[in-house]
Amino acid sequence: MKTKAPDQVHRGHAHDVDLEDTFDFLNTDDTENGFPVDKLPTLDAALEWFVDRGVIHVEGANRVRAQVSSRDPLMERDLARVHAVRSALREVAFSIAEDRAPETRALDTINSTLHARQVIELVPAPDGCYVDHRHVGDPVDDALARLADPLVAELTAGHPDRIKVCASDTCDWIFYDASRTSRRRWCDMATCGNRAKAARHRAKERAAGQAAQITTDAPTGPAAGA
Numbered sequence: 001m002k003t004k005a006p007d008q009v010h011r012g013h014a015h016d017v018d019l020e021d022t023f024d025f026l027n028t029d030d031t032e033n034g035f036p037v038d039k040l041p042t043l044d045a046a047l048e049w050f051v052d053r054g055v056i057h058v059e060g061a062n063r064v065r066a067q068v069s070s071r072d073p074l075m076e077r078d079l080a081r082v083h084a085v086r087s088a089l090r091e092v093a094f095s096i097a098e099d100r101a102p103e104t105r106a107l108d109t110i111n112s113t114l115h116a117r118q119v120i121e122l123v124p125a126p127d128g129c130y131v132d133h134r135h136v137g138d139p140v141d142d143a144l145a146r147l148a149d150p151l152v153a154e155l156t157a158g159h160p161d162r163i164k165v166c167a168s169d170t171c172d173w174i175f176y177d178a179s180r181t182s183r184r185r186w187c188d189m190a191t192c193g194n195r196a197k198a199a200r201h202r203a204k205e206r207a208a209g210q211a212a213q214i215t216t217d218a219p220t221g222p223a224a225g226a
């Protein structure tokens with residue numbers, strides 16, 4: 001939009017990011033069957049994701065695309081930054097879930113990300129004023145700062161003890177435990193929870209089978225089935 005009549009004043013544009021969006025971002029660094037799967041493997045994929053979640057304007061994403069289109073090193077640098085901030089935020093989430101101190105490097109990365117935040121300002125309106133924000137820096141930095149915010153807010157005034165990592169050995173899904181008792185252990189009971197239950201059941205059966213075999217001196221081999 002180029003011009004605006006006073007009565008059509010644009011009431012800011014909130015980029016409402018909540019903790020779920022932040023966790024979704026962290027979980028784009030995914031693990032499937034124990035193997036890493038990056039859902040944001042290219043800068044283009046990352047920009048698309050940012051636009052989709054409303055943390056970057058389409059124009060901002062296009063500006064970045066135009067800037068980097070002919071220069072691979074720039075593209076690599078921006079993508080590396082997206083991945084570095086994602087890893088740093090994951091490290092903080094893991095440290096909270098594991099009751100330990102995070103790596104200093106991760107905090108340094110997040111702190112410099114937070115500095116790139118938009119500038120909040122008051123804007124006059126016919127009936128008073130409203131809060132708007134200005135994008136001062138690089139759109140990618142801006143998007144990353146916005147995605148870091150909810151985690152910081154949760155640490156300040158939320159329930160960081162509800163930030164958890166799936167207890168499965170083959171899944172590193174980060175989630176918010178909104179259960180009443182705050183004792184949720186799995187990203188999803190239907191998948192990881194059931195897999196864990198099934199694994200426990202198999203281990204029990206194997207142990208029982210082995211105990212039986214010791215007495216009958218049966219030949220041993222790898223346990224069948226998975």
Ligand SMILES: [Zn+2]
Pocket residue numbers: 166167168171172173186187188192
């Ligand atoms: Zn899981």
